[in-house]
Amino acid sequence: MVTETFSLHAKLAADTISIGDLQSSRLLLMNDARYAWLILVPRCDQVMDLDQLTDDDRTAVWKDIMQVSAALRALTNPFKLNIAALGNQVPQLHIHIVARNQGDAAWPGPVWGVGNAEPYDPNIATTFVDDCRQALGL
């Protein structure tokens, strides 16, 4: 499924910090220190929604989702995970995996569109990205 022509949508690039490439997806950290909020972008083209992936591609993307979910649980011990593919503002298929806790900035609502993102202190971001890479073997 991975295509040579893959390129990350400009808005996703602007809003995130790159963690690295998993088997089928690029993994990003949303630059919003209010949540541990990861975004998986399958490195294929021309797909807007999860149900439009081929069976093989969906299996591969799910493997990445499971790996990232396990790492995020291990690193942040959240109350729960939100897993969602919306993409109303950025048409490139991307999957949000967000560690949620009771009392976080958006709780119990969804994280999208709540207040303004609070960019990470660069040192904290670097540490968290390194932790993610280590947990994922990147």
Added chain:
Amino acid sequence: MVTETFSLHAKLAADTISIGDLQSSRLLLMNDARYAWLILVPRCDQVMDLDQLTDDDRTAVWKDIMQVSAALRALTNPFKLNIAALGNQVPQLHIHIVARNQGDAAWPGPVWGVGNAEPYDPNIATTFVDDCRQALGL
């Protein structure tokens, strides 16, 4: 995965109209005429998040998601589908499958927490539920 002890969370029951049972999940219509908004509830217990399903259960739930997505696309021809498991307010695992269109009541934001639900006219709800059942072979 389907358990004898499955029972639908009271809030999900109150907010929706039942369409029927697929292989692994109960399918519900959100009683909000602003969107074609379906909810799949895997008929198992003790699972809060998608990544906590066993491999077999996830495969079964994905089959249901694909079936429902195809039916919803065929019935409503949406601009895109939002597929999400949040569950911050209702802990029972449930997956939203929402047909989205440019200019709908929440566009381009997510549908949760936007204004108040507009309950269906009962005749329109009945027709849509029947259409869903027919599309899904229920």
